[in-house]
Amino acid sequence: MYVKKITKLVLTPLVLIITTFTASFVVQAQEHPNLILTKDGVEKIRDNLGKVPLFDATVSRVKQTVDKEIAAGIDTPIPKDFSGGYTHYRHKQNFIIAQKAGVLYQILEDDKYAIYVRDMLLQYEAMYKNLPLHPQERSYARGKLFWQSLNDSNWLVYMSQAYDTVYNFLTEEQREKLENNLFRPFADFISLENPAFYNRVHNHSTWGNAAVGMIGLVMDDEALIQRALYGIEDDGLPIGGIDNDGGTIKVEGQKKGFYANLDDPFSPDGYYTEGPYYQRYAMYPFLIFALAMENVRPDLKVLQHKDNVLLKGVNALLNLSDADGEFFPLNDGQKGMSYYTASLVTAVDIAYHYGDQNPQLLSIAEKQNEVLLDEAGLDVAIAIRDGKAKLFTKSSINLTDGIDGKQGGVAVLRYGNEDLTLVFKYAAQGLSHGHYDKLSYSLYEKGDEVIQDYGLSRFVNIGQKGGGNYLKENKTWAKTTIAHNTLAQDGEMHFGGNYKTASTEHSDLYFYDDTKDNVQVVSATEVNAYPGTKMHRTMALIKDDNFEKAFMLDIMKVKSDEEHEYDFPFYYMGQVINGNFKWESPTDLEPLGDKNGYQHLYLEGKGKPATNNTKFSWLGNGKFYTLTSVAEESDELLLTRIGANDPEFNLRRDAGFMVRREAEDTTFVSVVETHGSYSPVSEASLNSNSNIANLEIVEDNNDYTAVSITDVKGSKQLFIIANKDASVSAKHSLTIDNKKVSWVGPYYYK
Incomplete structure (x- = not known):
């Protein structure tokens, strides 16, 4: 047994008794197995063999796999x-x-x-x-x-x-x-x-x-x-x-070791700053070592460190998945990674056994259809056998980022049973796996991407593609600002693409509200991505009786000290149906630029707004979608496609739609509707047209931004955000179309 040396210590009789007891305990704890499996746990497992279907099935599958390897x-x-x-x-x-x-x-x-x-x-x-x-x-x-x-x-x-x-x-x-x-x-x-x-x-x-x-x-x-x-x-x-x-290799006063990796990357909410893809990967060593410490050195309480942040991390991670259980590809993240991976089997079982035995976790374990072959896995399997599982329901959630929860965050707004899900990222850089994408978002209908985040550029473990490692396009495309659904200025990346600078900054939450059934809102600001420019983005999921389904409202207010060229992209997933403007398609495709990700975008079409609203529709996964955007006469409308300067075809050939605008101060306002359906079997096309007749900014100043949405039946909805005061108790009053509108709180919708 190893005992940490203590100098100048006088041992009182009481201390001697405690020391003797502790020494006896540690010696006993050093029996084997004691790391993940324990003597008592093994006996409990043996006593229950043949009595717990999911555990027995897991043993059978593991045995078949191992026996095959032994034979080989x-x-x-x-x-x-x-x-x-x-x-x-x-x-x-x-x-x-x-x-x-x-x-x-x-x-x-x-x-x-x-x-x-x-x-x-x-x-x-x-x-x-x-x-x-x-x-x-x-x-x-x-x-x-x-x-x-x-x-x-x-x-x-x-x-x-x-x-x-x-x-x-x-x-x-x-x-x-x-x-x-x-x-x-x-x-x-x-x-x-x-x-x-x-x-x-x-x-x-x-x-x-x-x-x-x-x-x-x-x-x-x-x-x-x-x-x-x-x-x-x-x-x-x-x-x-x-x-x-x-x-970063080393900074003055830098903490290090397992405790530092528990403290710094995790927020108090359990969000891991590198994003869910790497949180999934890291949760295995985090939890398995914490569990080993719990079994061998429970006195150090590693599993309970930072107010049980590891167990909170499991909940956060599960909530950062879509309706199919696939993790949102924030930062470097491979699409398709889900809570069916082995590391999440570990996470779910440990969180259930050592947490509050949340019965909703059991429904995830049922879907995973396997458990750990230890005491935690056995308890999960027994609870499932005994009918204790309840459906894991994902509601809207706002997860803070940073060691103290004060470095931005990620908000996930969900309407209904994940009928529409908005993922809004206003977080810190995310260490070396972070992207330059302040105030970016992605949008899902059930498990289908509507507006996508590209994720990473890597074919994991496929040797023909760069040895299965990160490709150079991860830096030249996937990490760049223009690769995301956020504002790019003058063709530059946020923070000039400088990692050191970006690592010192984060966006700030303005407000978050998911308390209402018909409207949920998140709003955040970013003032450092482009010095001299402030971005304030407000995003809402709204369900109005005059619309078939919920829709997304997006208000990006930009204030700058000089004129810039702003690019505002939408990376939609599907086949173009139509637009209300004419575009010209070049006979020879050329890149949109020569650096900062633009070198990877082909320009496939270019047009100008035909009215005060730009409309663009597409079909994806048997559903129709329409983007309606408030237009300015000088806007350029660009149809793009990823793949330029990519001779090895390392990038997906996904499409995008972009609004380009030259201005000093400006506000981009857009609505994305999901509507109708198309069946290739019956060949029935239902409700394929947008339900918006007009989208208008009716007030826009330092104090308030008001947006009017008129549907095709003539009904109007009004959304107002108070740009200076996000207090829930603040009283506001504004005259719109000669009518006085009064409300309390940071926004108004009716």
């Missing part, structure tokens, strides 16, 4: 590939299967699984002693088994669990060989030898911290546990600078 034999090839290549896949598969095999050994008491894990670990021990750095040199922190230390850390997180399950099966000589020649050198390599990787606040470091900490817990190595929790004290890194992955 163990292969630990010399590393050579990027992600997507055979050696990368094989080593990844090895650590996943080893962890599962160890669990089966404990549950089924069949030695063949322990033998498999033992033989694999000894094979790695023989290899690792003389293993050089990985031959691929792209990463800022090369690994040995994998091309980057991140994946080496993945390996150790899983192999720590495998080692714990077979610890007592191994001889003392075998354990000494593994610990001295494999595990300690491995832990030292990813930490002491890679401080730029290990001492960051980033999902990479979270994996590294968890890996070092978990193997430290298995080996009862207090030095490794402390290194995991607090990082490397004297890492030799210079103050400042940016590594080639875009993350």
Whole structure:
């Protein structure tokens, strides 16, 4: 047992009693397995085998998978590939299967699984002693088994669990060989030898911290546990600078280690600043190491750290998904990633077992159709068997960003049963995976994208595409401002595309209100993206009886100290139906610009407004959509398509519609309607036309912006926002069309 040294301490009799009790407890806690599985937990699982359908089914599937791998034999090839290549896949598969095999050994008491894990670990021990750095040199922190230390850390997180399950099966000589020649050198390599990787606040470091900490817990190595929790004290890194992955290497007074990665990236609401795609990825090491600490060192209360922020994070993450359970692709995010991924099985089960046993989580577990093979998974499966599951309902939510919740945030407005969902991003930069897209949004109908966020430019684990890694187009397109549904000024990116500058700034919430059934509103401001220019965007989901479905209202008020060229894009998903303006299509496609993302946009059409309203309609997923925008006579209307300067076809050929306007101060007002349907089977086209006859700005000054919406039957709706005072108790009065309108609060709608 390792005890932290305390100097100048006088031990009173009471302290001696407490110390003796604690020492006894720790010794008992060091029995194996104790990391994720525990002695008591294993006994409970064995007692319930054959009695809990979902758990039994999971055991059966895992057994089938592991038995197939055992029959194929163990292969630990010399590393050579990027992600997507055979050696990368094989080593990844090895650590996943080893962890599962160890669990089966404990549950089924069949030695063949322990033998498999033992033989694999000894094979790695023989290899690792003389293993050089990985031959691929792209990463800022090369690994040995994998091309980057991140994946080496993945390996150790899983192999720590495998080692714990077979610890007592191994001889003392075998354990000494593994610990001295494999595990300690491995832990030292990813930490002491890679401080730029290990001492960051980033999902990479979270994996590294968890890996070092978990193997430290298995080996009862207090030095490794402390290194995991607090990082490397004297890492030799210079103050400042940016590594080639875009993350800060070191700043004055920077915190490091697992606690720092718990504190800084998470807001008090559980939102993770890198976005849901990487929160999903990081939740596994966060939760699995926290659970291991709960089992071995409960005195440190890691799982409860920062007011249970990890358990809050599970709820936040589930709420950052669409109607199909797919995570919104904020920042670097691959579309299609969902809560069906294995890391979310871990998250849901742990959150249920160690949280307040929210029965709504059980309905997610039912959809996942698998559980962890530990005590948490067993309890979830038992609760499902006993009929305790309730539907997980996602309502509107506003999640703050930043360590103290004061660095912007993300608002998700939902109407009905996710019939229409607006995702509004007014957050901080999001570390190295952030995009330059202040006040951007995306719009969904059920699980279908209406107005899309592009996500990332990467074919994950597809070796033919850049080794499965990030492509250069991620920086030249996906991160750029013009790639998002927000305002671009003078063809430049927010903050000039400078990571250091962007990392010090965030947008500010003006107000958020989801208390009304027929209208929900979020409003935020951004004053730093373009110095001298203030953007104030207000977005609302509105359901009016004169409209078939809910619609989105968008008001972007721009104030600047000089004239600029503003581009305001809409990346719609579907086939163009028509517009109320004429456009010319060039015979030869040319890029819209030569930098900042414009070089990747083909100009497919160009026109001018024909009336005071510009209308543009498309068909997507069997439904019609219409964008109605208040037009100015000088506007240019551009039809664009992604794909210019992309000879390797790394980018999707998605379409966009853009309003270009030269002005000093201006206000963009738009409505996106979802309406009607089309069936290719019956060939019936229903309600394919817009229901808006006129969209008008009837008042716009420093104090108020008022928008009138007239439908095709002549009914009018009025929306007013108070631009200076967002207090819920403030009284306002405004005369519109010779009628006095009075209200209390930041906005009016009727």
